[in-house]
Amino acid sequence: MKKNPFELAYKKYHRELYFYALSLCRHEELAKDLVSETFYKAFLTLETPDNNIKFWLFRVLKNLFIDYQRTSKYHFSLEDYEIILDNQNQDSPLKKIIKNERDHEIYKKILSLTPNNYREIIILYYYGGLSIKEIAVTLNSNPSTIKTTLHRARKKLKRLMKEDIYEF
Structure with missing residues (x-):
């Protein structure tokens, strides 16, 4: 059938x-x-x-x-x-998606990203599995803009994660 x-x-x-x-x-x-x-x-x-x-x-x-x-x-x-x-x-x-504490912490850090398009592009790319081109079409944007924003979002997320480590 x-x-x-x-x-x-x-x-x-x-x-x-x-x-x-x-x-x-x-x-x-x-x-x-x-x-x-x-x-x-x-x-x-x-x-x-x-x-x-x-x-x-x-x-x-x-x-x-x-x-x-x-x-x-x-x-x-x-x-x-x-x-x-x-x-x-x-x-x-x-x-089920957020299996352990580390994933939970990373997800919280992603949600705290500003501006909001950083958070959105990270989620679409890593959790949604969309390519740069697909994200560009989804958000009605230029692929090079998406690539640049993704790069900046990764840097900001990395900085947030390092700050979290130093708080202990």
Whole structure:
């Protein structure tokens, strides 16, 4: 029996999209809603998913989040993220992705990166598995700009990690 191409796309990308959504909004239920809405829009818009669907889905999710932010008065802080992470059960997708304490600390440092595009590009590149070209298309930017921003974000993240080591 032939599987539905949308079902295959969901199985392939839903975890990456969920993790990206969670990094944007830092709220588990909202992240699930954003991912659902993203696939709903894909189902309504596309006749059949193609090879470029992954970064298109990331772009749709980002736009949905921006729309949500415009209409919402509540914005999450880093402390909200920590509360959410601590209250999740062991089987939650985020607990499976962030396996150990070091990964948890790195993720917290990524979330503290400013400006926000540093955080977003790091997450899309390392956690979303998108290439520089795909990130450029997703964020409607130039690949050389993405490459430069990724380089700067890495340097800043490295500096933050070193500061953390010296605090002990």
